[in-house]
Each structure stands twice: as structure tokens, then as C-alpha cells.
Amino acid sequence: MxxxxxxxxxxxxxxxxxxxxxxxxxxxxxxFLIKDTIDKIIKLFNLKRKVYxxxxxxxxxxxxxxxxxxxxxxxxxxxxxxxFEAEKAFENINTLKSYLKYLKQGKVIFISKEDIIPPKxxxxxxxxKDISAYIKKELLEILSDFLIIYSPKIKKEKIKTLILQKxxxxxxxxxxxxxxxLLEITTDLFSLKNETDKLILYALETKKKTLDENDIEKxxxxxxxxxxxxxxxxxxxxxxxxIKYFEKAxxxxxxxxxxxxxxxxxxxIKGKTSYDKIxxxxxxxxxxxxxxxxxxxxxxxxxxxxLRFLLERLIFEKEKSNL
Numbered sequence: 001m002x003x004x005x006x007x008x009x010x011x012x013x014x015x016x017x018x019x020x021x022x023x024x025x026x027x028x029x030x031x032f033l034i035k036d037t038i039d040k041i042i043k044l045f046n047l048k049r050k051v052y053x054x055x056x057x058x059x060x061x062x063x064x065x066x067x068x069x070x071x072x073x074x075x076x077x078x079x080x081x082x083x084f085e086a087e088k089a090f091e092n093i094n095t096l097k098s099y100l101k102y103l104k105q106g107k108v109i110f111i112s113k114e115d116i117i118p119p120k121x122x123x124x125x126x127x128x129k130d131i132s133a134y135i136k137k138e139l140l141e142i143l144s145d146f147l148i149i150y151s152p153k154i155k156k157e158k159i160k161t162l163i164l165q166k167x168x169x170x171x172x173x174x175x176x177x178x179x180x181x182l183l184e185i186t187t188d189l190f191s192l193k194n195e196t197d198k199l200i201l202y203a204l205e206t207k208k209k210t211l212d213e214n215d216i217e218k219x220x221x222x223x224x225x226x227x228x229x230x231x232x233x234x235x236x237x238x239x240x241x242x243i244k245y246f247e248k249a250x251x252x253x254x255x256x257x258x259x260x261x262x263x264x265x266x267x268x269i270k271g272k273t274s275y276d277k278i279x280x281x282x283x284x285x286x287x288x289x290x291x292x293x294x295x296x297x298x299x300x301x302x303x304x305x306x307l308r309f310l311l312e313r314l315i316f317e318k319e320k321s322n323l
Contacts, residue, residue, distance in 0.1 A: 002132065002143060004117070004125055007033050007151040014040050021147050023103045025086060027112040028151030032189035037149070038082065038109060047080040047107065051273075054088040063099050066106045079107065086110035093138045100145055116143070122150055156183065159192070166196055172203045173210040181216040195220050201259055227264050234290055235283050243311045250307055258298045265291045289318040 003021075005013075007028065013019035020041065026034045042049055052062055062081055083089070089096050089110065116139075121131045132140055160179060167174050174182075182199075186192040202219055203211055230249070233242035249257040268287055271277040280287055293314045300310050 004148040010149045023108040025110045025146045026149045029153045030151040033151050051082045054085040059089050063102045066102045081108045083110045086112035087114040175212045177213040178216050293318050
């Protein structure tokens with residue numbers, strides 16, 4: 001028997017662990033909601049995240065970790081195995097079927113970029129109709145052991161409502177033209193979250209109660225701050241080019257460039273993602289120096305110091321320190 005939920009309905013079940021069974025299969029166009037929902041599952045079960053990409057690590061290697069349960073019991077109990085590119089696992093149905101008993105022993109989440117079950121079939125499923133006759137028998141047997149979560153594209157009117165609700169929490173108004181402009185320049189929920197966070201920060205800093213179309217254009221259009229490229233320049237010691245990049249970002253958006261950068265550095269320090277953890281382990285001293293440097297920079301800039309002069313001085317001081 002297939003167990004399929006839309007992601008919005010599934011999120012309502014996350015109040016209770018008993019509602020969640022493993023393995024789980026996520027797919028659908030709204031990737032931001034998938035990642036956010038996985039974060040909620042991890043928080044609910046208090047799990048450690050182990051991330052795999054099946055184009056790089058075969059499923060067999062993950063199964064070996066799962067099957068060594070008796071050797072690593074504590075680690076297994078507190079870990080979730082997140083497997084991106086799940087479509088590669090489904091390319092060989094017989095092999096996947098042979099691994100099912102191990103997949104059910106641990107906590108495994110698969111994320112597919114492809115539609116494992118076509119959306120048209122899901123329409124019939126959610127209307128209460130049996131769709132098993134339209135799925136290959138071998139695939140159906142496997143999918144019956146998964147909790148399947150589909151993340152459909154959210155309708156524009158629903159997104160508008162969510163945006164206005166988010167701003168209203170901070171008692172900030174958004175004009176109709178501003179709302180349309182914001183939707184025009186954002187391509188997905190991830191970019192929409194970043195832009196709305198940016199706008200709220202700006203409104204709170206400036207104590208502006210209503211944001212209009214000009215605010216959207218000023219803050220969201222043309223603000224191209226490549227965080228990783230700029231960070232790499234600092235980590236590699238190319239301070240001259242780093243200052244040039246950072247100065248450009250600051251001139252384009254003096255309100256948000258430093259808070260944005262501090263926020264991303266904080267994620268690295270906390271190990272928000274597996275990549276963040278790798279960067280912090282490899283460059284711990286430099287990341288901490290840069291974080292401290294930008295806090296100092298923000299303080300001095302509020303006293304109307306010169307940005308370029310400050311960056312040059314602070315970099316020199318931090319590099320000489322033992323932080």
C-alpha cells in the first residue's frame with residue numbers, strides 16, 4: 001500500500017515522532033520546502049546529519065554503514081542518512097530491493113530530482129483512486145516500503161499570502177507594487193526567503209513601516225554579492241582583491257552587505273551544512289578572524305570611517321594576532 005503525502009500535509013504531522021516512518025522519499029519542484037522539512041525532521045528526532053550524493057558514493061557504501069549497526073549502535077541511533085540524487089538508486093530496481101531490509105533498520109531519507117511517480121498519477125491518488133495498476137510491479141513493491149512526500153509548486157496567490165504574513169509579524173507593510181516586484185525578481189522559495197529577510201532587516205534598521213517598489217529595486221535588484229568567491233579570496237590570502245570585492249558589495253548595499261556576510265559566517269561556524277563544516281574544519285582560524293574583523297568593521301563604519309582604510313588596517317591587525 002502506497003503512503004504518499006503532499007509536503008504541506010506532511011509538515012502538519014511533524015509534531016509527533018510516531019507519525020514519521022523511514023525510509024522517506026522526497027521529490028518535487030519546491031526544493032527549498034524539502035530541505036526545510038528535512039531540517040524539521042532532524043530537529044524532531046535530534047539527529048546528526050550524514051549527507052551523501054549517489055553520483056559520488058554508491059548506495060552500497062551507505063548500506064555498509066547501516067548494516068554495521070551492532071558495531072556503531074550509538075552513532076546509528078542518532079544519525080540520519082540523507083541521500084541526494086535518489087533517481088540513481090532507482091535505476092537498478094533489483095539492487096535497491098535487496099537493500100530494503102537495511103534501509104528500514106536506520107533512518108534514511110532519499111531526495112530525487114526526477115519524478116519517481118508522475119504528478120498526473122498523484123492527482124488521481126489524492127482523489128482517493130488506486131494508481132497501483134499504473135506503476136511497474138517491481139517499483140510498486142519498493143515504493144510501498146517508503147514514506148513518499150511530494151513537494152508541488154506553490155501557487156502565486158499562496159506565496160503572496162505567506163510573504164505578507166511574514167512582514168506583518170514585524171509590523172511592516174509591503175505595497176502592492178513592491179510585492180509584485182519582489183515576486184518578479186525571485187525565482188524560487190530559497191531566493192524569496194533571502195530577499196524577504198534582507199528587506200525586513202532593512203526596514204527594522206531604518207524604522208521604515210512601509211516598503212515600496214523603490215525599496216525593492218534598491219535592495220534586491222542588482223545586488224550581486226558572491227559570498228563564496230569573496231570568502232575564498234580572504235581564505236587564500238588575496239586581501240587586495242578581497243577588499244575590492246567587499247568594497248563593491250558594500251557600495252551597492254551598505255545596509256545589508258555586512259549583516260549578510262556575518263550571517264553566512266555564523267552558519268559556517270555553527271556547521272549549518274556539511275560544506276560549512278568542511279570549511280570551518282579546514283580554515284577555522286581564518287573564519288574566526290574574519291568574523292571578528294567584520295564585527296569591528298561594522299562598529300567603526302557607524303562612526304563614519306573609510307571602508308578601504310579600515311579593511312586594510314583590520315586585516316593587518318587580525319593576521320598579526322593569535323586569534
